[in-house]
Amino acid sequence: MSESDLKKTPLYEAHVAAGARMVPFAGYSMPVQYRDGVLKEHLWTREHAGLFDVSHMGQARLRGVSPLSAFEEVTPGDFIGLKPGRQRYSLLLNKKGGVIDDLMAARPDGDGLFVVVNGACKDNDFKVIENELAGQVSVDRLEDRALLALQGPEAAAALEAHAPGAAKLAFMDSAAMTAFGVDAIVSRSGYTGEDGYEISIPASAAETVWNTLLADERVRPIGLGARDSLRLEAGLPLYGHDVDDMTSPVEAGLTFAISRKRRDAGDFPGAARITRELAEGPTRVRIGLKVLEGAPAREGAEIADEDGRVVGKVTSGGFAPTLSAPIAMGYVPPALSAPGTRLKVIVRGKQQAAEVVAMPFVPHRYVRKV
């Protein structure tokens, strides 16, 4: 795709003005970093509040007679049991039990189900939902809305000033509210492991909201580079890298997204494989690795056992700014997945010592009770 084919979010001009380095991502021209650089942006988010433009992500309303029960036909979540004002992480599954995408679905108000999916997957996701649930739900894409994320320990105080009531939301609450003087959908959630919010607003208001938040000295703009290192430290998988349409939720360590009720009923796509893996265990599992020496092990690096036999691959990896050490995620056989297991990562032909560690690498700081 050439530069000129790239789409722009409503904040493109604001990014360029702020000194962003723009790169192609999910078909959009997106800021990978601003003037501070990835390292400082990462640490700022952990200590203060980072503002991210994630308007490339797909937002839609699923409307129909009973969109909640219909949505259960394509996901393993308990959506019939999703209470008003709550949001759930879920998975769009294919019939082989692979993950088509991961997503957030919420009931911010009485208007059906509000769904947010990954930017690179959105066209396919919405087509799949439309096809599978034809006659039951309409998928109304919200192309005229921007999406921001405000993340970090000072996010709540910074947002409350412009979105009264935001601080009263708990982790995974979602509410339609007037914020910044416009109609907003605010959820207390994110992709950094920190407390924080995701804020859907009309595209026409995006630049005003962006600038209003940045006028707060606690808030700085954060690019995709730090978004990736933050989510890696938080142990959160990145779709298309750590999880794909061949990966099952059991392999990926995402069984929490399969509700007990749905598990017992076995009534979701790919239930045969997923139920079997839940009972017998999968052949490989996603693990966290701390690289004990040498260079960061990045996506595609081989993982070997102590005897040097290749047992798996790194699916994301890099330098963890909070830990000042290289970390990685990858897949290995379950027998080698216990924390403390010594493994090796192979970087540019060199075997480097690594150790399986529990994820998240950096503790989550979600605010579950307000």
Place this chain on the structure above:
Amino acid sequence: MRFTKDHEWVAVDGDIATIGITAYAAEQLGDVVFVETPEVGKVVGQGDGLAVVESVKAASDVYAPISGEVVEANGELGAAPETVNAAPEAGGWFAKLKITDPAQVEGLMDRAAYEQYLSTL
């Protein structure tokens, strides 16, 4: 000092060339978190991989601007990779080469030509 289009620099002292990356390259890379320097004794041809610099985001190759044999690697970068950002054209050097063919040095850009080249990017 001489320069390449890949943003390496070469400083020659007798038959020894010190190699690093330019301030422009260091700025483009962002915060350097790891440097892999070559083993002493390694023989490299012009354009071969000489070192690898890793930022938070990605790994990048540093190519040998000229042919030669590695006679010294910058051991300081192991504990302080950030020196590449702080002093790219001084303490942030990667390796010293015993020059095989002095004519290769003459073929590289001088600072004025390199700055002219940067202005086209």
